[in-house]
Amino acid sequence: xxxxxxxxxxxxxxxxxxxxxxxxxxxxxxxxxxxxxxxxxxxxxxxxxxxxxxxxxxxxxxxxxxxxxxxxxxxxxxxxxxxxxxxxxxxxxxxxxxxxxxxxxxxxxxxxxxxxxxxxxxxxxxxxxxxxxxxxxxxxxxxxxxxxxxxxxxxxxxxxxxxxxxxxxxxxxxxxxxxxxxxxxxxxxxxxxxxxxxxxx
Amino acid sequence: xxxxxxxxxxxxxxxxxxxxxxxxxxxxxxxxxxxxxxxxxxxxxxxxxxxxxxxxxxxxxxxxxxxxxxxxxxxxxxxxxxxxxxxxxxxxxxxxxxxxxxxxxxxxxxxxxxxxxxxxxxxxxxxxxxxxxxxxxxxxxxxxxxxxxxxxxxxxxxxxxxxxxxxxxxxxxxxxxxxxxxxxxxxxxxxxxxxxxxxxx
Numbered sequence: 113x114x115x116x117x118x119x120x121x122x123x124x125x126x127x128x129x130x131x132x133x134x135x136x137x138x139x140x141x142x143x144x145x146x147x148x149x150x151x152x153x154x155x156x157x158x159x160x161x162x163x164x165x166x167x168x169x170x171x172x173x174x175x176x177x178x179x180x181x182x183x184x185x186x187x188x189x190x191x192x193x194x195x196x197x198x199x200x201x202x203x204x205x206x207x208x209x210x211x212x213x214x215x216x217x218x219x220x221x222x223x224x225x226x227x228x229x230x231x232x233x234x235x236x237x238x239x240x241x242x243x244x245x246x247x248x249x250x251x252x253x254x255x256x257x258x259x260x261x262x263x264x265x266x267x268x269x270x271x272x273x274x275x276x277x278x279x280x281x282x283x284x285x286x287x288x289x290x291x292x293x294x295x296x297x298x299x300x301x302x303x304x305x306x307x308x309x310x311x312x313x
Numbered sequence: 314x315x316x317x318x319x320x321x322x323x324x325x326x327x328x329x330x331x332x333x334x335x336x337x338x339x340x341x342x343x344x345x346x347x348x349x350x351x352x353x354x355x356x357x358x359x360x361x362x363x364x365x366x367x368x369x370x371x372x373x374x375x376x377x378x379x380x381x382x383x384x385x386x387x388x389x390x391x392x393x394x395x396x397x398x399x400x401x402x403x404x405x406x407x408x409x410x411x412x413x414x415x416x417x418x419x420x421x422x423x424x425x426x427x428x429x430x431x432x433x434x435x436x437x438x439x440x441x442x443x444x445x446x447x448x449x450x451x452x453x454x455x456x457x458x459x460x461x462x463x464x465x466x467x468x469x470x471x472x473x474x475x476x477x478x479x480x481x482x483x484x485x486x487x488x489x490x491x492x493x494x495x496x497x498x499x500x501x502x503x504x505x506x507x508x509x510x511x512x513x514x
Contacts, residue, residue, distance in 0.1 A: 113417060114390035116407045119381040121362075121369040128359040133347050134340070141405055146334050147363055148370055148379070149424075158329040159363040161322070162348055166356050168322040169349055178349070180320040189315035204342055206317045216314060223350075 122148070174245065176221040176238040178203045186219060193217040195252045199242065199271065201225050201259055209257060217255075220245065225263040226270055234270070242271070246278055253281040260287070323349070375446065377422040377439040379404045387420060394418040396453040400443065400472065402426050402460055410458060418456075421446065426464040427471060435471070443472070447479055454482040461488070 118126065122144055129140035147155045171177065172184035179185075186192060186206075196217030200206055206219050222237045234240075246254070254275055258264035272282040287305035289298050298306075319327065323345055330341035348356045372378065373385035380386075387393060387407075397418030401407055407420050423438045435441075447455070455476055459465035473483040488506035490499050499507075 113392045114386040115411045116378065116385065116387045116420065117411075118404065118408070119370060119379055119385075121366040121381050122379055125359075125362040125366040128355070128362045131351075131355055131359075132344055134343075139335070142335075143333055144366070145403065145405065148366060150332075152367060154329070154332055155363055155367050158326075158332075159360040161326040161329045162356055162360040165322040165326040165345070165349060166353060169320060177317065178320055178323055180322050184317065184320075185315040186317045191314045202346065203319065204346065207319070210316045210318075219317065 118144075171221075171223075171238075174241075175219050176223060176241060177206060177219060178221075194250045196255065197245075197251050197253070198255045198257050199268075200257045201264060201267070205257060215255075222258070222267065225258055225261075225267040227263045237267075239271070239274075243274060246275060246280060251280060253283060256282065256284045260285075319345075372422075372424075372439070375442075376420050377424060377442060378407060378420060379422075395451045397456065398446075398452050398454070399456045399458050400469075401458045402465060402468070406458060416456075423459070423468065426459055426462075426468040428464045438468075440472070440475075444475060447476060447481060452481060454484060457483065457485045461486075 117123070125144045125147065126137070126140045129135055129143045130137055132140075135143065147158070168180045169178050170180070170182070172179045172182075172187055174183055174187040177184045177186070193216045196215075197220055198209060198215060198217055199220045199222060200209070201222050201224060203221055206221065209215050220238070220242050222239065222242075224232055224237050226232060226234065226237070245251075254271075256268035256271065258268045268284060275282050286309060287302060288309060289295065289303065289306045295303065318324070326345045326348065327338070327341045330336055330344045331338055336344065348359070369381045370379050371381070371383070373380045373383075373388055375384055375388040378385045378387070394417045397416075398421055399410060399416060399418055400421045400423065401410070402423050402425060404422055407422065410416050421439070421443050423440065423443075425433055425438050427433060427435065427438065446452070455472075457469035457472065459469045469485055476483050487510060488503060489510060490496065490504065490507045496504070
């Protein structure tokens with residue numbers, strides 16, 4: 113007796129969707145059926161958008177951020193402060209920082225953090241171009257805005273050790289309680305750091 | 314001052330991913346960056362799989378299930394019992410039922426359930442072909458295996474009313490407690506149904 117399975121083309125689609133981060137077999141199945149049932153424009157549009165992005169998107173040759181051009185708009189913008197550089201792990205981090213409207217300098221995107229466990233050393237990150245960029249530049253301060261987990265912290269410390277000998281100031285985002293957050297829900301490590309870094313009123 | 318945003322091709326990709334069910338703006342962003350960073354084979358393979366599935370997959374002209382051919386393998390398989398028909402909402406439901414190894418009849422896939430709220434009436438579902446299939450057929454029993462929510466129940470009742478006048482038996486999956494499940498975690502409606510439908514030991 114023949115058992116019913118999805119046709120090969122659907123199985124293929126499910127297996128590719130299953131490779132996406134956070135997408136398990138059940139979700140992959142649901143997404144595949146959605147892509148088959150939704151308007152052709154939406155499904156084929158997604159396929160085309162993947163191709164298009166893979167073909168067009170490059171890394172800015174100065175900061176490493178994602179761009180469709182040779183250089184990203186921030187690196188080309190002469191009105192931005194060229195004396196302050198903010199180092200982040202991912203392109204998305206720049207966007208979050210931009211939204212604060214508190215930073216007017218330039219960025220450098222590492223595309224990850226040091227992680228010996230996963231075999232990610234300095235050579236795997238966008239670090240060589242950072243060190244080159246700092247040589248004979250107008251940059252006076254580098255702000256480390258890597259994530260605050262073990263890997264982000266290790267990356268910030270590693271870079272600080274490389275950068276300080278160049279006579280450039282290296283700083284780190286302040287640790288503390290979230291604005292509008294309840295103390296009750298703040299973890300004790302963060303709260304400890306917030307106490308250490310307490311501010312005069 | 315220029316603000317940094319994702320380049321247009323990335324924004325485009327994010328907006329298409331954001332249209333997938335259960336994918337919010339944050340997840341769409343994460344998936345887009347993954348598709349840009351992962352192996353080209355995986356990203357372009359997904360794009361190709363979407364195109365391929367959209368181009369190839371049809372509905373079986375007999376049961377409405379997904380197939381790459383004119384007819385699905387189950388409908389073509391003469392060793393399957395042609396006197397019992399199982400009506401399901403989605404192609405995935407057939408696969409779950411196949412896994413039980415308890416059903417050897419044929420299927421009919423509705424591709425949804427009646428939902429007046431969403432404007433889904435009988436004409437929007439694969440019902441006309443079901444009624445036609447039942448005329449002058451060898452089918453003696455139709456098992457309703459629609460979902461047990463309001464819409465699935467309404468669909469089963471609606472179809473039962475259409476099918477019974479043809480002199481065909483209509484049944485419904487049994488309601489009851491899950492095998493291996495704790496009574497404590499069974500909702501009271503299900504438990505009530507399990508009591509009503511209690512079995513002799």
